[in-house]
Amino acid sequence: MAYLDAASTEPLHPAARDALLTAIDAGWADPARLYGTARRAQMLLERARAEVAELLGARPDEVSFTTSGTQAVHLGVLGTLAGRRRAGTRLVASAVEHSSVLHAGEVHERAGGEVELVGVSRTGRVDAGRFAEAVARPGTALACLQTANHEVGTLQPVEEAALACREAGVPLLVDAAQSAGRVPLPGAWSVLTASAHKWGGPAGVGVLAVRKGVRWRSPLPEDERERRRVPGFENVPAIVAAAAALRARAEEAEAEGRRLSALVERIRAEVPRLVPDVEVVGDPDLRLPHLVTFSCLYVEGEALLTELDKAGFAVSSGSSCTASTLRPSHVLEAMGVLTHGNVRVSLPRGVPEDDVDRFLAVLPDIVRRIRSSLGVH
Amino acid sequence: MWRRRTGGGARRSPEAAREAEPAAPARPAEPPALTIDALGRKCPIPIIMLAERINQVATGGVVAVLADDPAAFTDVPAWCRLKSHEHVGSYELPQGGWSIHVRRNY
Numbered sequence: 384m385a386y387l388d389a390a391s392t393e394p395l396h397p398a399a400r401d402a403l404l405t406a407i408d409a410g411w412a413d414p415a416r417l418y419g420t421a422r423r424a425q426m427l428l429e430r431a432r433a434e435v436a437e438l439l440g441a442r443p444d445e446v447s448f449t450t451s452g453t454q455a456v457h458l459g460v461l462g463t464l465a466g467r468r469r470a471g472t473r474l475v476a477s478a479v480e481h482s483s484v485l486h487a488g489e490v491h492e493r494a495g496g497e498v499e500l501v502g503v504s505r506t507g508r509v510d511a512g513r514f515a516e517a518v519a520r521p522g523t524a525l526a527c528l529q530t531a532n533h534e535v536g537t538l539q540p541v542e543e544a545a546l547a548c549r550e551a552g553v554p555l556l557v558d559a560a561q562s563a564g565r566v567p568l569p570g571a572w573s574v575l576t577a578s579a580h581k582w583g584g585p586a587g588v589g590v591l592a593v594r595k596g597v598r599w600r601s602p603l604p605e606d607e608r609e610r611r612r613v614p615g616f617e618n619v620p621a622i623v624a625a626a627a628a629l630r631a632r633a634e635e636a637e638a639e640g641r642r643l644s645a646l647v648e649r650i651r652a653e654v655p656r657l658v659p660d661v662e663v664v665g666d667p668d669l670r671l672p673h674l675v676t677f678s679c680l681y682v683e684g685e686a687l688l689t690e691l692d693k694a695g696f697a698v699s700s701g702s703s704c705t706a707s708t709l710r711p712s713h714v715l716e717a718m719g720v721l722t723h724g725n726v727r728v729s730l731p732r733g734v735p736e737d738d739v740d741r742f743l744a745v746l747p748d749i750v751r752r753i754r755s756s757l758g759v760h
Numbered sequence: 761m762w763r764r765r766t767g768g769g770a771r772r773s774p775e776a777a778r779e780a781e782p783a784a785p786a787r788p789a790e791p792p793a794l795t796i797d798a799l800g801r802k803c804p805i806p807i808i809m810l811a812e813r814i815n816q817v818a819t820g821g822v823v824a825v826l827a828d829d830p831a832a833f834t835d836v837p838a839w840c841r842l843k844s845h846e847h848v849g850s851y852e853l854p855q856g857g858w859s860i861h862v863r864r865n866y
Contacts, residue, residue: 662842680842681804681811703803703831711803711831721838722831723803759808 396583452578471522515547535665584625828857
């Protein structure tokens with residue numbers, strides 16, 4: 384099978400696999416205890432923390448490990464809002480943030496807070512000027528912006544947003560889930576979140592980094608672990624493996640990013656040439672190296688995924704018929720682009736060029752067959 | 761769901777359209793020459809029905825697509841943009857869904 388869904392999860396990096404197997408034997412004990420095996424687990428955990436901190440541009444004491452990227456966002460958003468309660472109750476975010484940000488916003492609203500979503504252009508990029516205006520309005524407690532969109536790959540103007548936040552004295556939470564380990568991260572964040580399985584680490588490890596001096600209060604019951612930021616016993620072997628994967632990715636990122644970006648460029652150019660009535664969405668230049676999304680008119684997204692799966696291709700879709708909610712993707716909706724017949728192709732590290740060739744070879748006939756079954760010729 | 765939404769060139773979501781500020785005037789200025797009933801049909805069917813039948817009105821005429829699949833609210837205007845027809849406006853129906861008006865440009 385050709386795996387073209389790295390944005391959902393990246394296959395485990397070989398370096399992570401090796402580190403995981405070693406750490407399962409060496410790092411199983413409780414890192415909070417004081418005997419030899421526990422100290423060894425603690426040493427592994429702190430070494431991984433230092434490594435992840437360095438690679439993400441943080442200090443080790445700013446970094447906590449969570450159980451997922453989603454949990455990192457939930458704690459990052461709700462914890463910073465709680466810490467800033469006296470400054471205000473407004474949360475500003477782009478309309479195309481990951482659902483974890485939007486769902487944390489709903490909790491905030493139910494608790495009496497206010498949420499302002501800033502719209503995006505047709506390419507999915509938030510307007511930095513409008514974002515700055517929203518942040519500057521009185522009572523803003525927190526602003527959230529992703530480094531890059533998870534569905535269409537468009538990069539967001541994080542540096543400009545950070546500047547506006549600094550001027551307004553508002554902390555900025557940067558969701559780096561799609562960028563960490565792939566492209567350089569901006570440094571001007573107050574809170575940073577990421578997810579290890581997106582960069583080739585194991586599932587079950589997220590990163591929550593809170594800059595020194597940023598007010599943060601846990602929205603959850605008190606717990607001693609992870610600088611009192613994340614409750615529960617750390618998964619030390621998985622964290623060690625996550626750090627090993629991030630280290631390996633950092634070394635490969637530039638060369639592999641260039642290779643994947645050229646393959647994405649080919650898909651962006653070829654799909655509209657090979658398939659009639661297709662819209663490639665997202666920014667053609669300001670984009671992640673590995674991700675491309677397009678929508679085919681008159682085609683059901685679910686039928687397209689099923690046929691591609693039969694042909695041996697794993698891809699995903701933001702179309703409503705493929706979502707449990709039966710709602711179209713809020714990202715495509717906010718961009719005002721076609722929501723049906725949507726396909727997201729995201730290339731994992733090391734993907735053979737041949738997989739892309741074969742994908743481009745089978746796609747036109749699959750689309751033609753589905754259209755013809757709906758009476759479209 | 762969301763109290764405020766600002767900015768952006770993109771159209772509003774159905775939730776935003778149901779908020780206080782309407783996305784378009786509440787009533788169409790021009791009666792449609794053809795009405796396509798796609799209520800209860802899931803995307804892409806409403807778009808396929810529109811593409812099949814738009815040539816039944818004269819150039820410059822308006823087609824109304826009645827649809828209640830939330831995807832249609834975004835997809836009909838997106839289809840107009842891709843096919844160089846004009847999205848005149850989307851008007852809420854009392855029973856839910858929208859009457860989405862499209863002008864045939866060619």
